Amino acid sequence: MLLKILENKDQFQPGLSIDCVIFGFHNNQLKVLLNKTQYSDQWALPGGFVPVDEDLDQAAVSILYGRTGVKGIFLRQFATFGKVKRNQSDFSQKVVQFYGLTPEAAQWYLNRFVTVGYYALVDFSQTVPQPEGNKEVVEWIDHSAVPELILDHREILDTALATLRTELNLMPVGYNLLPEKFTxxxxxxxxxxxxxxxxxxxxxxxxxxxxxxxxxxxxxxxxxxxxxxxxxxxxxxxxxxxxxxxxxxxx
Amino acid sequence: MLLKILENKDQFQPGLSIDCVIFGFHNNQLKVLLNKTQYSDQWALPGGFVPVDEDLDQAAVSILYGRTGVKGIFLRQFATFGKVKRNQSDFSQKVVQFYGLTPEAAQWYLNRFVTVGYYALVDFSQTVPQPEGNKEVVEWIDHSAVPELILDHREILDTALATLRTELNLMPVGYNLLPEKFTxxxxxxxxxxxxxxxxxxxxxxxxxxxxxxxxxxxxxxxxxxxxxxxxxxxxxxxxxxxxxxxxxxxx
Known part of the structure; x- marks a missing residue:
């Protein structure tokens, strides 16, 4: 999928990506929807690139669907991450090697990507990831057992959870997360x-x-x-x- | 200043900008710091581009200083705006004509720019804009009298104010905005x-x-x-x- 994007990179916003933090709740468990990357044993937030002809918020919905098969989720934008070296890492180098990228493609990919974070909270028992034609592993992982993530994804995840916790002071939660009748x-x-x-x-x-x-x-x-x-x-x-x-x- | 950026456009993150919403309070008045553009009679939020070697948050501080002479303000990121056509406007065309941009430079400038919004609240009597070597007009404008703004800057301003109002439910304000002793x-x-x-x-x-x-x-x-x-x-x-x-x- 990345190769296809790199072959058509003029169709994508350069230096901009999206990462989605999808929290899942069910029976007193809090989970996070993660992708296991093809390039290494590391896990990552489901993310991707922004087509030049797609609104940013819509691109987030499309990316989530494309990477996990999950749709119909209301995503909220919460923060944009733009440290100079945020995607300069071993992981990025592994990707370049995995695909044997041309110098031009590697350059595009290794430039700083500013990433826009989106989050949502859903019932994970109702939200079954169904990746299509994709060898990626997609799983709900216990929040307390999230392993090391690529790049700054841990910071993105932590910021999303802090935002969700703040939101609890601003609005109610529970609808669609609990049975219709609850105690x-x-x-x-x-x-x-x-x-x-x-x-x-x-x-x-x-x-x-x-x-x-x-x-x-x-x-x-x-x-x-x-x-x-x-x-x-x-x-x-x-x-x-x-x-x-x-x-x-x-x- | 834009010309200089366009001549060195490889030094800037493509398709990414920053806009700053600086609210000023003093004696029961709420004002907004605006630039009058050189290219038209319209007003705009102070904004600019992101150097490839500068962290996003630091770039916001530099841009605010460069456009207004204002520094030492704590800026908070609040939202990122990325509609496909957000900078396709008469204003952008005027800029291209004003500078007589080359097709390549015009292309760079007319591509969609996703913009990251930052806001702050300061005492406007203590925060005097001092643009240096710059023909731009920078002024504190009454919030109730803000005229039509370029592009989607009105939406950015309104979103910043909505965020500030929500923040009032999450944290106190007043320090540095009122005299040391107040009623x-x-x-x-x-x-x-x-x-x-x-x-x-x-x-x-x-x-x-x-x-x-x-x-x-x-x-x-x-x-x-x-x-x-x-x-x-x-x-x-x-x-x-x-x-x-x-x-x-x-x-």
Whole structure:
């Protein structure tokens, strides 16, 4: 795929790439969608180049689909990374050798690439990578077990997670990540998994109900022996309002 | 200056630019630092190109200094703009004609430029633009009176202001924008000016004191006839802690 791009490099924005950080949640686990590169044993964020005739945001969607088979995900841009030496690495040299690139192609590829980061949070059990005609391995990897990544991809991943954690203070999460009916402890586990720390049960209950996005159902969780917890669902209309207008009433 | 860049275009990242949105506050006014272009009567955000041997964030600082003479400002990156046709405009054609660019130089200049936006908020009375050896006009323009801007600069400006307003929910502002000793109504005015709307006096007082960054002084504002308001100053150490860790105690 890279060779095809290099043969048509005039069709791509020079020195610009996109990297996607796709977080997956399911059953209290936080995972990250990664590619195992063909060129080395290292893992990488799914990324690629920007066609000259495609809007940047649209290119992110196309790249994610092309590298992983995953589509229909709403990607948010979060930061652009542009250190002078960010893609000067052993990895880049391996790629040049792997393909036996011409000096001209190697030059294009080894120039500094400024990369625009996009992230998303999805239910990984619903989001199955299906790479087509591609020998790349694509996998959901536990966030706590992410191995060494190529280039500055670890920094990009960490920045995305920091952004997601900040977003928790600005908007609710949970819709499409939890079953339609869920308990408050299940919702709290989602927040704890993203934040990577325990939360106080009472404080969480107070804050989450204050947002006004939960509807208490006249049902309790079944298959629970003792003190079955109440089930809730999201008030979709109110939820979307809060996503749009922000969580804090602000000033 | 553009001609010099075009003569040395191999020294610059192709298809990548930077635009700076510098908000200025003083005495309840919100202004924006703008350049009047040489090529037309239109105004523009101070922007420029990225040298291949300069980190992206450092290039933003250099560009701001080069275009306006303003330095020592902490710039935050906020978004990257990359629509296919973003710099295909009458303005770009005027620039090509103004300089009588060669076809090759025109091509370089007319290709899509993806632009990285940076913003800052400063005291405009302390931040005097001093363009050197440059016929460009640089001015602080009232935010409410910003005229039509080139390309998508209005969208970039609006996105920067939306980001700044969101930031108010994540961290305090005021340090370096107010006199060392100030009253709560003065601080409230700063927030109202940024938000572009009135705030309830009691709610503001309650929320701002809850942050714990204010020290009440044993002094009242002088030259005020009746019911002189108390003076405050920022607890610098605590203020910086909150800037670092975020305003909301979070979850």
């Amino acid at each position: 408050i402890p299940e919702l709290q586990k989602l927040y704890e998994t993203i934040l990577g720390r325990q939360l106080d049960r009472r404080n969480f209950l107070r804050k989450i109900t204050a947002i006004g996005i939960l509807i208490k159902l006249d049902e309790k969780k079944s298959n629970v022996a003792h003190k079955a917890p109440n089930l809730y669902r999201f008030d979709k209309e109110r939820y979307e309002e809060v996503v749009k207008n922000g969580l804090t009433q602000g000033w | 709560i109504p003065e601080l409230q005015k700063l927030y109202e000016t940024i938000l572009g709307r009135q705030l309830d006096r009691r709610n503001f007082l309650r929320k701002i004191t809850a942050i714990g960054i204010l020290i009440k002084l044993d002094e009242k504002k002088s030259n005020v006839a009746h019911k002189a308001p108390n003076l405050y100053r920022f607890d610098k150490e605590r203020y910086e802690e909150v800037v670092k860790n975020g305003l909301t105690q979070g979850w």
